[in-house]
Amino acid sequence: MSKKKAIHTTKRLNLGRKTWILLIGIILMASTLRAPLTSVGPLISPIREGLAISNGLAGFITTIPLLAFAILSPFAPRIARTFGMERTLFGALLLLTAGIIIRSIGNAPTLLIGTFLLGLAIAFGNVLLPSLVKLNFPLQIGLMTGIYTVSMNLSASIAAGISVPLNYATNLGWTFSLGIWSLLAVIALLAWSPQLKNRTGISTNLNPTTKNSQSFSLIRSPLVWSITFFMGLQSLIFYTTAAWVPEVLTSQGLNANKSGWMLSLLQISQIPVTFIVPILADKVKDQRTIVISIASFYLLGFTGILFGNPSLAPLWMILIGVAGGGSFGLAMMFFTLRTRTPHEAAKLSGFAQSVGYTFAAIGPVLFGLLHDYTSGWTMSMLILFASAFLLFIFGMKAGKDEFVFPVVNNPSL
Numbered sequence: 384m385s386k387k388k389a390i391h392t393t394k395r396l397n398l399g400r401k402t403w404i405l406l407i408g409i410i411l412m413a414s415t416l417r418a419p420l421t422s423v424g425p426l427i428s429p430i431r432e433g434l435a436i437s438n439g440l441a442g443f444i445t446t447i448p449l450l451a452f453a454i455l456s457p458f459a460p461r462i463a464r465t466f467g468m469e470r471t472l473f474g475a476l477l478l479l480t481a482g483i484i485i486r487s488i489g490n491a492p493t494l495l496i497g498t499f500l501l502g503l504a505i506a507f508g509n510v511l512l513p514s515l516v517k518l519n520f521p522l523q524i525g526l527m528t529g530i531y532t533v534s535m536n537l538s539a540s541i542a543a544g545i546s547v548p549l550n551y552a553t554n555l556g557w558t559f560s561l562g563i564w565s566l567l568a569v570i571a572l573l574a575w576s577p578q579l580k581n582r583t584g585i586s587t588n589l590n591p592t593t594k595n596s597q598s599f600s601l602i603r604s605p606l607v608w609s610i611t612f613f614m615g616l617q618s619l620i621f622y623t624t625a626a627w628v629p630e631v632l633t634s635q636g637l638n639a640n641k642s643g644w645m646l647s648l649l650q651i652s653q654i655p656v657t658f659i660v661p662i663l664a665d666k667v668k669d670q671r672t673i674v675i676s677i678a679s680f681y682l683l684g685f686t687g688i689l690f691g692n693p694s695l696a697p698l699w700m701i702l703i704g705v706a707g708g709g710s711f712g713l714a715m716m717f718f719t720l721r722t723r724t725p726h727e728a729a730k731l732s733g734f735a736q737s738v739g740y741t742f743a744a745i746g747p748v749l750f751g752l753l754h755d756y757t758s759g760w761t762m763s764m765l766i767l768f769a770s771a772f773l774l775f776i777f778g779m780k781a782g783k784d785e786f787v788f789p790v791v792n793n794p795s796l
Contacts, residue, residue, distance in 0.1 A: 404577050405519065406530075409512065411571040412472060413531040416508045417539035419483055419501050419564045420448055421650065424625040425546040425643030428633075429557045434491050437755065444498060445626035445747040449618065451502025452509060452740035459510040460729040468511055468518075469578035476575060479504035480568040487562030489555075509736055513718045514729035524719050525665025532657035532712050538567070540650025543625070547643040601734050606787055609780035610717045610731065615739030616774040617710035619746035620681065620767060624649070624703060626747045628688065631760050635693040649700040653708030660712035664720065673713055674778030680706035681771035689764045710774065713782075721787045731787055746770070 423430075423444060431441045463471045479501050486497025512531060520527040542564065549560035601607045628649075629642035637645065664670050680702045687699035718732040746766060753763040 408571075408575040408578055409515070409527075409531050410534045411567075411574045412476065412508055413512065413534040414538035415476065415479055415564075415568050415571050416505050416512075417535045418542035418567060419479070419505070419561070420445070420622070421539040421625050421646065422542040422546045422561055422564060424627070424646055425543060425629050425639065426550060426557045426560060427626065427630055428639060429550055430494075433557060434494070436491065437751075441626075441751060443748050443751075444494065445622050446744045447495060447498045448502030448505060449622060449740045449744035449747075451499050452506040453737050453744065455503050455506040456510050456733045456737035456740065458733075459507050460514070460726070460733050462507075463511055463514075463729070467581065468515055469575075469581045471507060472511060472515075473572070473575055473579055475504045475507035476568055476572045477504075480565050480572065483562060483565040483568060487558045487565075489558045506736070510729065510732045513715055513732050514725045517719050517728050518725040525662040525716065528661035528665075528712065528715050528719070529658035532661065532708075532715060533654050536650055536653040536657050536708060536711075540647045540654070543650050544644050544647030547640045601731070601787070604787055606721065606780065606783075606785060607731065607734065609777045610714075610721060610787075611735040611738045612742065612777040613710075613717065613739075613774060613781045614714045614735045615742035616770050616777065617707070617714050618740055618743035620770050620774070621707055621711065622743060623746035623750050623767060623770075624707070627750050627754075627763070628700075628703075631688060631764070632693070632696055634760065635696075637693065637696065645696055645700045648697055649704035649707065652701040652704030653711070656705050656708030657712045660709045661716045664713055664716045668784040670713060670716075670720075670782035671779050673709065674775060674782045677706045677709040677713070678771055678775035678778070680709070681774070682768065685764060685767045685771065689761065706771075710778075713778075717781055721781075721785070723786060723788065727788050 427441050427444075430436075430444065459471070466474075482497045482499070482501030482504055484497070485493050485500060488494075488497070513528070516527045516531070517524055546560050549563060550557050553559045555562075625646060629639070629646050632642040632645055633639055660673060664673060684699045684702035684706065687695060687702065691699060718728050718735065722728045722731055750763045750766055753766070754760060757763075
């Protein structure tokens with residue numbers, strides 16, 4: 384076999400039985416990482432009225448998972464090295480199921496506690512899936528990242544769209560609408576259970592040419608901070624939009640059911656982009672053109688929501704969805720494109736998601752507080768405009784072709 388033909392063969396995805404089982408497990412696990420969160424936004428009004436809470440506290444419901452992400456993300460790679468990624472992710476699915484059930488009991492304390500627990504669970508998937516893909520599919524990173532991000536956004540769009548109808552489907556109201564997602568978590572548990580016989584750790588010595596990542600300080604790297612803020616800003620925009628834009632649209636004349644479906648349309652419009660952008664980003668060395676497109680779509684969409692005709696709400700939501708899908712897919716790719724090994728990817732992912740989600744947690748609460756203070760949405764929407772502009776600034780640095788961890792000059796190699 385010629386060398387050229389051999390190289391071409393190694394790039395093919397070997398879809399044996401074990402690979403199919405792993406792929407299905409990854410897809411189902413990814414589907415649990417957004418649906419429990421996007422199901423909340425359209426139900427803000429019923430939850431607020433049912434529990435007699437303020438807009439600020441209602442926004443805090445969306446912020447709690449972000450705080451959980453921030454707390455746990457730095458520790459996820461260490462836990463995975465101890466117990467193996469497969470067992471760690473299985474435990475995360477168990478915790479997710481428990482968190483969804485506790486959240487759905489129907490009072491304020493359990494709502495907050497359950498939301499925090501499911502946020503901790505989702506943090507494991509957020510941090511470890513990019514590393515898992517880099518480890519198991521090193522030649523198909525863009526494709527596999529696209530597949531699992533599509534799964535995340537498809538389930539998120541369905542959750543956003545059916546939340547309000549499920550709210551009225553039974554006498555249980557919003558507790559049933561939120562609790563039903565425990566079934567998806569159980570299905571993912573069953574699909575992931577075959578992986579328990581494996582115990583894959585995250586090796587720290589997969590590339591002898593790179594400096595020991597344990598001794599490299601991430602906080603001193605401008606590239607790390609650019610990736611971190613890009614991650615945080617796209618998260619801030621997503622969770623703030625999911626929590627409050629349905630309320631903004633309702634105030635403009637749409638009924639609650641249509642507003643929920645507008646959020647679902649936003650999620651659906653993300654799906655093709657979250658598949659295409661990782662593949663495209665993997666094929667080009669410089670991703671700054673993608674960053675420019677993402678920021679432009681965000682600004683057009685938010686301008687339409689604030690100043691445009693409410694009858695064109697589907698167009699504005701599609702624009703925001705395209706930008707959101709692109710920014711999320713690109714953020715996930717930065718963890719692998721700017722590193723050389725699965726360990727480096729996990730370490731960068733853990734740091735960027737911890738700090739990024741801490742920053743993102745400000746968004747939903749501040750959005751609600753500004754609305755309470757001004758009794759309008761203009762000042763609140765300025766948060767999203769500013770975030771889109773800053774996303775562009777940091778994305779232009781993160782999109783340059785360079786690596787986070789420097790290379791060691793080793794003459795013996």
